[in-house]
Amino acid sequence: MNVLIIGGGGFLGTKLAHALTARAELRGRPITGLTLVDLSAPDTPDAPFDVASKAVDITDPDSVASLIDGSNDVIYLLAAVVSAHAEADFETGMNVNLHGVLNVLERCRALESAPVLVFTSSLAVFGGDVPDPIEDWTIPNPQTSYGVQKAIGEQLVNDYSRRGFIDGRTLRLPTISVRPGKPNRAASSFMSSIIREPLNGQEAVCPVDPDFEHYYLSPRRCVENLVRTAELDAGDLGQSRTITLPGQTLTVQQMIDAMTRVAGPEPAKLIRWEKQPEVEKIVRGWRSKYNARKAQALGLVNDDGFEDNVRAYLEDDLPSA
Amino acid sequence: MNVLIIGGGGFLGTKLAHALTARAELRGRPITGLTLVDLSAPDTPDAPFDVASKAVDITDPDSVASLIDGSNDVIYLLAAVVSAHAEADFETGMNVNLHGVLNVLERCRALESAPVLVFTSSLAVFGGDVPDPIEDWTIPNPQTSYGVQKAIGEQLVNDYSRRGFIDGRTLRLPTISVRPGKPNRAASSFMSSIIREPLNGQEAVCPVDPDFEHYYLSPRRCVENLVRTAELDAGDLGQSRTITLPGQTLTVQQMIDAMTRVAGPEPAKLIRWEKQPEVEKIVRGWRSKYNARKAQALGLVNDDGFEDNVRAYLEDDLPSA
Numbered sequence: 001m002n003v004l005i006i007g008g009g010g011f012l013g014t015k016l017a018h019a020l021t022a023r024a025e026l027r028g029r030p031i032t033g034l035t036l037v038d039l040s041a042p043d044t045p046d047a048p049f050d051v052a053s054k055a056v057d058i059t060d061p062d063s064v065a066s067l068i069d070g071s072n073d074v075i076y077l078l079a080a081v082v083s084a085h086a087e088a089d090f091e092t093g094m095n096v097n098l099h100g101v102l103n104v105l106e107r108c109r110a111l112e113s114a115p116v117l118v119f120t121s122s123l124a125v126f127g128g129d130v131p132d133p134i135e136d137w138t139i140p141n142p143q144t145s146y147g148v149q150k151a152i153g154e155q156l157v158n159d160y161s162r163r164g165f166i167d168g169r170t171l172r173l174p175t176i177s178v179r180p181g182k183p184n185r186a187a188s189s190f191m192s193s194i195i196r197e198p199l200n201g202q203e204a205v206c207p208v209d210p211d212f213e214h215y216y217l218s219p220r221r222c223v224e225n226l227v228r229t230a231e232l233d234a235g236d237l238g239q240s241r242t243i244t245l246p247g248q249t250l251t252v253q254q255m256i257d258a259m260t261r262v263a264g265p266e267p268a269k270l271i272r273w274e275k276q277p278e279v280e281k282i283v284r285g286w287r288s289k290y291n292a293r294k295a296q297a298l299g300l301v302n303d304d305g306f307e308d309n310v311r312a313y314l315e316d317d318l319p320s321a
Numbered sequence: 322m323n324v325l326i327i328g329g330g331g332f333l334g335t336k337l338a339h340a341l342t343a344r345a346e347l348r349g350r351p352i353t354g355l356t357l358v359d360l361s362a363p364d365t366p367d368a369p370f371d372v373a374s375k376a377v378d379i380t381d382p383d384s385v386a387s388l389i390d391g392s393n394d395v396i397y398l399l400a401a402v403v404s405a406h407a408e409a410d411f412e413t414g415m416n417v418n419l420h421g422v423l424n425v426l427e428r429c430r431a432l433e434s435a436p437v438l439v440f441t442s443s444l445a446v447f448g449g450d451v452p453d454p455i456e457d458w459t460i461p462n463p464q465t466s467y468g469v470q471k472a473i474g475e476q477l478v479n480d481y482s483r484r485g486f487i488d489g490r491t492l493r494l495p496t497i498s499v500r501p502g503k504p505n506r507a508a509s510s511f512m513s514s515i516i517r518e519p520l521n522g523q524e525a526v527c528p529v530d531p532d533f534e535h536y537y538l539s540p541r542r543c544v545e546n547l548v549r550t551a552e553l554d555a556g557d558l559g560q561s562r563t564i565t566l567p568g569q570t571l572t573v574q575q576m577i578d579a580m581t582r583v584a585g586p587e588p589a590k591l592i593r594w595e596k597q598p599e600v601e602k603i604v605r606g607w608r609s610k611y612n613a614r615k616a617q618a619l620g621l622v623n624d625d626g627f628e629d630n631v632r633a634y635l636e637d638d639l640p641s642a
């Protein structure tokens with residue numbers, strides 16, 4: 001069982017690599033090799049099998065061709081230009097999120113056997129004037145270029161799967177919180193940093209009101225779902241390979257209250273409230289209420305209260321002092 | 322007002338060119354030029370303004386660049402590889418229906434002012450396990466490569482419009498019946514030929530059962546909707562530029578009965594019933610029940626009984642003896 005993680009240097013890719021290393025098997029077979037690729041060669045975990053690391057730009061078809069060959073049993077395609085970046089730089093978003101994905105799919109199409117491919121989409125595919133809550137059959141009506149590019153990726157994974165070029169599965173990721181690391185260019189960045197920085201003893205800016213409501217999943221449960229999704233039986237996926245992941249719909253205030261219940265009253269005092277209209281414009285275009293029935297039927301997992309998310313951060317990601 | 326029809330040699334493009342020639346104005350301004358392009362240079366109608374005809378392959382970005390300049394006020398993008406063809410030849414479908422559309426949109430993005438662009442999608446974007454009837458907010462879950470490629474075009478037209486690169490409008494066309502001309506490679510070809518050939522005094526093959534139900538619009542109303550759509554106010558389109566056109570849900574038997582009511586009992590005797598599983602597999606994946614609320618609110622038009630469709634064929638398209 002050879003596994004390839006494209007976007008293996010990102011925070012989810014890194015956590016996924018550690019999870020695969022710890023379990024050392026996937027789809028009932030021992031993992032014999034793991035390759036991590038990103039724009040810069042990612043750090044590799046210690047593992048009881050070969051782990052390789054490479055720098056690959058998926059916008060270059062030749063690099064993709066030399067990366068993917070018949071030896072890749074499972075490919076995770078996590079690499080993407082994030083929302084605010086794709087909004088600010090249309091061409092880069094299209095090159096990576098559309099043409100880069102196409103390069104990977106086209107390379108798989110040229111192989112003799114179809115690899116399992118797990119693609120990460122996003123709930124940013126939803127937006128605009130569609131009824132609440134979002135169901136598995138609700139139209140993706142994204143109001144950002146990132147959302148459009150991800151919606152296109154979903155369609156491509158479906159068709160390449162239907163035609164037998166890949167055995168694809170697309171997960172629509174909720175906003176991940178509490179995300180480790182530093183703020184990034186995603187418009188959703190604050191949805192982790194208002195919890196993470198205070199837990200680290202640092203100030204954080206909240207650019208929206210306390211009643212801003214959104215839909216969240218912890219990195220821990222997200223990685224568990226990435227592993228489970230690779231193991232699903234293709235026959236159980238029905239006539240679409242796209243799965244909206246479970247999550248919790250919470251206001252900013254509910255998240256802060258959960259943090260206070262777990263970590264006491266001090267962290268919340270480090271949040272500075274400072275409205276940022278350009279961030280608010282993007283995130284208010286997203287949707288917050290979802291019925292993730294298909295994911296539940298497939299056995300994918302959720303957190304149980306945002307306290308779970310806070311504890312997962314403290315246990316897995318809090319920087320050592 | 323300069324108008325460009327890409328796919329101007331097809332039956333809808335030809336009818337649209339005649340309709341524009343007859344009305345000689347669009348969006349409240351006199352038409353001063355009309356350009357028809359297709360893989361072969363289309364025939365041109367007599368018109369009170371300049372009509373040009375060119376051979377252009379939209380899969381070639383340079384040809385698209387030389388075709389489209391700041392002078393195109395309204396662009397109709399009708400060119401496509403049809404369903405059965407895109408299913409049989411994956412690469413050609415992707416090249417024309419995805420990359421060709423992208424070439425046109427990218428060329429528009431390079432212009433100083435955004436043209437009105439009317440793109441034709443199809444109800445073939447719908448399929449799979451989604452609830453009946455199809456609403457304006459139902460997910461496109463196509464079960465053909467053609468449907469996937471059209472669903473991607475819809476997303477692109479939305480995003481290029483939201484960003485101001487075009488003023489786009491996408492019409493999801495019902496199956497057009499009674500379509501003039503000869504059978505083609507579309508899986509839907511029989512849905513016209515079982516009426517058209519008998520009205521022409523010729524035999525036709527029906528590859529499905531009489532109870533096969535589908536959703537139809539006449540070419541006459543379709544062309545009227547293409548004209549009206551170019552004239553819609555962008556502000557009335559809401560947060561998606563995609564419009565499912567009105568149509569009538571009818572069984573094959575209901576269509577034949579309407580033909581008999583208009584043209585007497587002889588034509589129906591020319592239909593030969595001969596099941597074709599490969600056609601049935603594709604068309605049974607399509608959906609037949611739609612609520613076209615947005616189109617109705619925008620004033621787009623429907624036929625009033627399939628007798629209307631039969632009469633439109635007899636009046637507009639019956640070959641002279």
